[in-house]
Amino acid sequence: QSALTQPRSVSGSPGQSVTISCTGTSSDVGGYNYVSWYQQHPGKAPKLMIYDVSKRPSGVPDRFSGSKSGNTASLTISGLQAEDEADYYCCSYAGSYVWVFGGGTKLTVL
Amino acid sequence: QLQLQESGPGLVKPSETLSLTCTVSGGSISSSSYYWGWIRQPPGKGLEWIGSIYYSGSTYYNPSLKSRVTISVDTSKNQFSLKLSSVTAADTAVYYCARQAVAGPGNWFDPWGQGTLVTVSS
Numbered sequence: 735q736s737a738l739t740q741p742r743s744v745s746g747s748p749g750q751s752v753t754i755s756c757t758g759t760s761s762d763v764g765g766y767n768y769v770s771w772y773q774q775h776p777g778k779a780p781k782l783m784i785y786d787v788s789k790r791p792s793g794v795p796d797r798f799s800g801s802k803s804g805n806t807a808s809l810t811i812s813g814l815q816a817e818d819e820a821d822y823y824c825c826s827y828a829g830s831y832v833w834v835f836g837g838g839t840k841l842t843v844l
Numbered sequence: 845q846l847q848l849q850e851s852g853p854g855l856v857k858p859s860e861t862l863s864l865t866c867t868v869s870g871g872s873i874s875s876s877s878y879y880w881g882w883i884r885q886p887p888g889k890g891l892e893w894i895g896s897i898y899y900s901g902s903t904y905y906n907p908s909l910k911s912r913v914t915i916s917v918d919t920s921k922n923q924f925s926l927k928l929s930s931v932t933a934a935d936t937a938v939y940y941c942a943r944q945a946v947a948g949p950g951n952w953f954d955p956w957g958q959g960t961l962v963t964v965s966s
Contacts, residue, residue, distance in 0.1 A: 735907060737890065768951035772891075779940060779959050780891065785952035823891050827951055831904035835883075835891040 738763065738824055738836035745842040751812040754839045756824030757805060762834055764805035768827035771800060771809045774838075775820045783822075784809060811841070819843040846871040848941050848957035856935075856964050862928040866941030866957060873922045874899040879944040881953060882915060882926045884937040892937075896944050897924055931964045938962075 739757040746752040756763065756771075763769055769787045772780035782791055784800035787807060797813045807826070811818055824836040852864035866880070873880060881896040895905040897915045905913050914927040928935060938961050942953040 737892075766951075770952045772953070779956040780953075781956075782952050782954035785945075785950045785954075789950060791952075791954065825891075825893075825953070827946075831896070831946075832907065833881075833893040833896075835893060838890040 735762075735828055735832055735834050738826060738834055740822075740824060740836040740839045742837075743840045743842065745844055746811075746814045747844045748814050748816065750814050751810060752814060752841065754809045754811075754822050754824075754841070756807040756809070756826075756836045758807075758826055758828075758834070759805055762826040762828040763802065763807050765829065766827045767802070769800065769802060769807040770825045771798075772823045772825065773818075773820045774823065780823060814843055816843050846943060846955055848943065848955060850939060850941050850957045850960040852960060852962070854961060854963060856931055856962060857966050858932055858964055859930055862926070862931050862935060862962055862964070864926045864939055864941075864960065864962070866924050866926075868922045868924075868943075873917065873924065874919050877945065877947075879904075879946055880917070880924045881942050881944040883940045883942060883953065883956075884935075885940070885959070886934075886937040889937075894926065894928075894939075933964050936962065936964045 771784040774780045787802045788800040879896040882894040912929045917924040938959040940959045942956040
């Protein structure tokens, strides 16, 4: 099972929107609506931001949204804030009770 | 609220077995809605799912690690454990435990423990 493909880094200015992509295959991202996204600040544990492609857990700002088209899922952060600067990871169910993570994307708020 | 805490040796010698325990507090590990997972992160690198267990003892492992991994559960202590055998320097990582939903509540890992760094070195 190969890791999902994410851009190494993205950046944006405060108030802008950024989108992070997560590309897999028809066996994982494209085959199930079970993509989740995690935010990780340096030295901290990951935090769930989006699950089941586009659902937000309670407490997560509605500036965070998720979507999927074919084998690529996306996380969009609108109205960027300084505290959004972190690493972001996608995760997908890959069938047969196997899960795969993406390589991670470093978001820089300029 | 639900909290998870990893514990175990921070240093393991090459070829030996890494053993970690995750203690769950604020909720029961025997909940029928959730699995319990282990995820690791080598220094400066991404996350890798290691495996998961249901309170009944059913286990699911990453195919790339399956031959070396054993995950077990102790419902009486509200704990689950990870054993990784024949470790090498490549197994040096921060190891996290997390609650995992796979069906009704959705498909996600949340919350996560704070993580524990395990270094493989002689």
